[in-house]
Amino acid sequence: MAAPTQDSNSWRGPRTGRPGSGRREAAWGEVSDQLDDWIAIEKDESVTAFSGKVELGTGVRTALAQIVAEELDVPLERVHMVMGDTARTPDEGYTAGSMTISGSGTALRKAAAEARRAMIEMAAERLDAQINELRVREGVIAVTRQPERSVSYAELMGGKSFELQVSDKTKFKEPKDYQIVGKSAARADLPAKVRGEASFIHDLKVPGMLQARLVRPPNPAAKLISVDADSVKDIPGMVKVFQRGNFIGVVAEREEQAIQAAKQLKVKWQEAAAYPNMQELFTTLRNQPTEDQALVEKGDFNKALAGATKKIQATYTQPFHAHASIGPACAVADVQGEHATIWASTPGPYPLSGALAQLLNIPAENVRLIFMEGAGSYGQNGADDAAADAAILSQAIGKPVRVQWTREDEFIWEPKSPAMVMEVRGGLDAKGNVAAWDYQVWSPSHVARARFAGQLVTAQLLSGQAAPQSRFSFGAERNAPTNYAFPVQRVTVHYVGDSLLRASSFRSLGGAENTFANESFMDELAAAAGVDALEYRLRYLTEAREREVLEAAAKRAGWESHPSPRKDKAEVAEGRGVAFARYENDQAIVACVAEVQVERASGMVRVKRIVVAHDCGLIINPDGVKNQVEGNVIQSLSRALKEEVKFDEMRITSRDWETYPILTFSETPEIEIVLINRPEEPAVGAGEPSTVTTAAAVANAIFDATGARVRQIPFTAERVREGLGD
Amino acid sequence: MSDEIVITVNGKRHPVQAAADTPLLYVLRNELGLAGPHYGCGEEKCGACMVLVGAKATQSCKLPVSEVGQTRITTLEGLIEEGELHPVQQAFIEEQAAQCGYCLNGMIISTAALLWKTPHPSELQIREALDGNLCRCGSHLRILRAVRRAESLLIGEEG
Numbered sequence: 114m115a116a117p118t119q120d121s122n123s124w125r126g127p128r129t130g131r132p133g134s135g136r137r138e139a140a141w142g143e144v145s146d147q148l149d150d151w152i153a154i155e156k157d158e159s160v161t162a163f164s165g166k167v168e169l170g171t172g173v174r175t176a177l178a179q180i181v182a183e184e185l186d187v188p189l190e191r192v193h194m195v196m197g198d199t200a201r202t203p204d205e206g207y208t209a210g211s212m213t214i215s216g217s218g219t220a221l222r223k224a225a226a227e228a229r230r231a232m233i234e235m236a237a238e239r240l241d242a243q244i245n246e247l248r249v250r251e252g253v254i255a256v257t258r259q260p261e262r263s264v265s266y267a268e269l270m271g272g273k274s275f276e277l278q279v280s281d282k283t284k285f286k287e288p289k290d291y292q293i294v295g296k297s298a299a300r301a302d303l304p305a306k307v308r309g310e311a312s313f314i315h316d317l318k319v320p321g322m323l324q325a326r327l328v329r330p331p332n333p334a335a336k337l338i339s340v341d342a343d344s345v346k347d348i349p350g351m352v353k354v355f356q357r358g359n360f361i362g363v364v365a366e367r368e369e370q371a372i373q374a375a376k377q378l379k380v381k382w383q384e385a386a387a388y389p390n391m392q393e394l395f396t397t398l399r400n401q402p403t404e405d406q407a408l409v410e411k412g413d414f415n416k417a418l419a420g421a422t423k424k425i426q427a428t429y430t431q432p433f434h435a436h437a438s439i440g441p442a443c444a445v446a447d448v449q450g451e452h453a454t455i456w457a458s459t460p461g462p463y464p465l466s467g468a469l470a471q472l473l474n475i476p477a478e479n480v481r482l483i484f485m486e487g488a489g490s491y492g493q494n495g496a497d498d499a500a501a502d503a504a505i506l507s508q509a510i511g512k513p514v515r516v517q518w519t520r521e522d523e524f525i526w527e528p529k530s531p532a533m534v535m536e537v538r539g540g541l542d543a544k545g546n547v548a549a550w551d552y553q554v555w556s557p558s559h560v561a562r563a564r565f566a567g568q569l570v571t572a573q574l575l576s577g578q579a580a581p582q583s584r585f586s587f588g589a590e591r592n593a594p595t596n597y598a599f600p601v602q603r604v605t606v607h608y609v610g611d612s613l614l615r616a617s618s619f620r621s622l623g624g625a626e627n628t629f630a631n632e633s634f635m636d637e638l639a640a641a642a643g644v645d646a647l648e649y650r651l652r653y654l655t656e657a658r659e660r661e662v663l664e665a666a667a668k669r670a671g672w673e674s675h676p677s678p679r680k681d682k683a684e685v686a687e688g689r690g691v692a693f694a695r696y697e698n699d700q701a702i703v704a705c706v707a708e709v710q711v712e713r714a715s716g717m718v719r720v721k722r723i724v725v726a727h728d729c730g731l732i733i734n735p736d737g738v739k740n741q742v743e744g745n746v747i748q749s750l751s752r753a754l755k756e757e758v759k760f761d762e763m764r765i766t767s768r769d770w771e772t773y774p775i776l777t778f779s780e781t782p783e784i785e786i787v788l789i790n791r792p793e794e795p796a797v798g799a800g801e802p803s804t805v806t807t808a809a810a811v812a813n814a815i816f817d818a819t820g821a822r823v824r825q826i827p828f829t830a831e832r833v834r835e836g837l838g839d
Numbered sequence: 840m841s842d843e844i845v846i847t848v849n850g851k852r853h854p855v856q857a858a859a860d861t862p863l864l865y866v867l868r869n870e871l872g873l874a875g876p877h878y879g880c881g882e883e884k885c886g887a888c889m890v891l892v893g894a895k896a897t898q899s900c901k902l903p904v905s906e907v908g909q910t911r912i913t914t915l916e917g918l919i920e921e922g923e924l925h926p927v928q929q930a931f932i933e934e935q936a937a938q939c940g941y942c943l944n945g946m947i948i949s950t951a952a953l954l955w956k957t958p959h960p961s962e963l964q965i966r967e968a969l970d971g972n973l974c975r976c977g978s979h980l981r982i983l984r985a986v987r988r989a990e991s992l993l994i995g996e997e998g
Contacts, residue, residue, distance in 0.1 A: 170976055368869055438941075778983065
């Protein structure tokens with residue numbers, strides 16, 4: 114199978130005179146309107162497309178290439194993507210929030226359409242023909258009736274600059290004419306990875322590169338008392354024990370020497386408590402001062418609740434979760450005087466380059482940040498911090514340095530997905546309808562990206578200063594409101610200032626936790642009303658497109674209508690549950706049905722089958738979307754069933770795969786996916802939406818099977834057993 | 840220093856410069872320049888670093904290079920014969936069985952070892968054989984389909 118694109122985002126450096134140099138003064142979120150920043154036609158008939166977004170393992174490299182190939186009318190394999198290099202690509206901020214297709218995809222689509230339009234005009238002149246007499250096939254423009262009168266893109270523009278602005282007026286192709294977009298395309302990066310070719314930041318080798326490991330304090334509150342550099346001087350190849358503040362790195366010629374030095378180095382720390390008491394986590398979280406935001410206020414909740422026939426209330430909790438990337442963070446830096454080249458698997462090459470310039474105290478324009486793929490990150494893991502570690506060590510030594518975090522470094526120091534508390538109250542009228550709905554969530558910010566040096570662990574260890582308190586709080590509001598048309602409802606977010614453990618973005622931000630609470634509570638109301646869970650949801654969904662998704666999932670799952678619980682008295686009880694959400698309330702629409710078995714004696718849950726119906730508007734790459742949905746379901750199931758970061762006041766105790774287990778092959782259910790394509794609707798992201806519905810669908814299925822309601826993630830056997838009572 | 844250590848990797852003999860207790864992984868990656876096996880945990884708990892030692896899928900992140908002896912080592916790169924992908928590698932591409940692909944090395948090595956020993960494994964045998972290989976992106980079902988496809992591609996080869 115031919116690779117449709119190839120990774121030209123290598124470390125061989127930029128080609129000279131290359132258009133597409135992205136070092137423009139663009140604020141975050143403002144993208145360049147210069148055509149040459151996005152598209153270059155090469156002399157060999159290939160096309161280079163530049164994106165400031167990066168490949169985080171979701172396959173956007175391939176999807177973006179599809180968009181460019183489609184709009185330009187060139188074969189997919191001729192499009193080469195260059196992504197996330199501050200010397201070559203536009204500034205597109207962070208790759209996050211399932212926005213690559215809608216953001217970079219739209220920009221590239223416009224640029225490709227503009228380039229095509231411009232080249233057709235040139236061809237008309239060159240061929241002495243009218244524009245409407247011309248057609249484009251595979252990058253060749255020809256007179257329709259005399260195809261021998263033709264000129265290729267490369268003949269017109271190979272190696273040249275367009276020097277044009279992308280206009281908003283250029284017409285796009287009609288979706289009905291699509292040949293490449295909407296069809297499954299093989300992942301461009303896969304053949305090299307299957308062959309074991311260097312593909313990841315971990316595989317990068319720079320001439321003269323030294324190897325480093327870090328020696329971290331036991332927790333962020335510990336202070337260095339002493340470090341004995343002599344304790345490693347017998348290790349051959351030792352280059353340096355670098356210490357400043359609480360930051361220690363050992364640098365050696367060979368990797369195994371650096372590993373040995375990190376183990377052997379004698380360091381004394383003055384220890385201090387750094388974390389809250391885990392038993393009281395949710396109380397501690399909730400008792401903080403909050404900044405409150407009312408997201409929805411419709412009707413008079415208190416009055417409606419007072420008039421309700423039945424009133425119920427439930428509290429749901431979400432512990433800290435680890436991103437737990439399979440490959441711990443790695444980065445390479447080459448800092449020479451006032452100039453730095455840094456290779457990192459960061460989701461935000463431009464913002465990170467600014468933060469690193471601050472850290473290194475050199476001008477921002479002297480820092481070149483080159484993205485290279487890491488292991489899947491699903492948000493902010495240790496990648497940015499490792500880049501800073503490498504930069505500091507390289508600056509100290511004056512040679513290129515590669516830093517590899519250990520598994521334990523990653524578990525302890527990566528920012529976690531924050532802990533949250535969700536409290537929902539509801540009232541039913543005499544007919545069992547929702548008379549009042551009140552949703553409250555307590556959460557720290559889900560985003561603490563490294564826009565400034567102070568947000569990097571490296572900077573905190575160097576200076577002994579804690580991370581600056583985030584001045585804005587973001588993410589807890591995501592999917593806090595539902596799309597249900599309740600007559601009276603109130604939704605309030607209580608932003609708490611202190612995340613207690615370092616926290617930052619994880620796939621969907623608060624979307625997954627809020628949907629877990631909303632959709633569990635919807636189920637509790639349906640059960641209180643004695644109504645089937647699917648039917649109950651459909652009562653409150655008014656938009657046809659949303660209803661269709663929910664109905665499609667139910668149909669594929671073979672949904673049997675009955676009020677929950679089933680009162681299955683079997684030793685292994687079986688049940689099914691449903692959950693629905695529209696991501697960010699106006700993006701992709703997802704419905705999930707889970708089928709579970711619960712072993713009464715132990716409380717153990719086995720998920721047998723999961724069905725997802727998914728509408729993300731126009732689908733660019735159906736197999737790519739399916740791959741994302743499968744991944745979302747499995748990862749979110751792992752989080753719901755098994756995952757919880759454990760800690761005591763002195764240590765994070767989840768530090769390896771035994772203390773933080775994730776879902777295995779034996780535990781993976783069957784997954785069936787119904788994709789609903791809407792060619793006339795905008796393409797919205799598919800990287801996150803289907804992560805939000807799994808936990809509630811499973812919790813609801815456990816309830817259907819047994820009558821036990823689990824409101825705490827993860828749904829461990831003990832918790833389910835406890836819920837069973839008897 | 841004692842006698843020079845020589846290991847056989849992908850059909851070629853390599854004298855080793857690293858100290859005897861160096862884990863095989865770092866010799867493969869840094870001395871032999873192989874990028875197939877990856878560091879994942881350093882504790883033999885995730886499978887990212889797997890190689891075939893003889894016909895057995897083995898984690899290389901702790902195994903001292905001095906203990907390998909004469910046993911032939913095959914890495915992901917070594918599964919390719921005369922430029923042709925191994926049927927297991929081919930199957931993983933055909934099933935698009937990856938997201939980030941960091942765990943792919945271990946998945947392919949484990950599958951190759953399984954199908955060598957058990958050409959027609961049951962579903963349970965496949966899942967159990969892969970339980971030591973962790974994937975965080977959630978590509979499990981694609982990987983299971985890739986194992987089945989590899990099984991049939993291998994039959995095709997025999998036939």
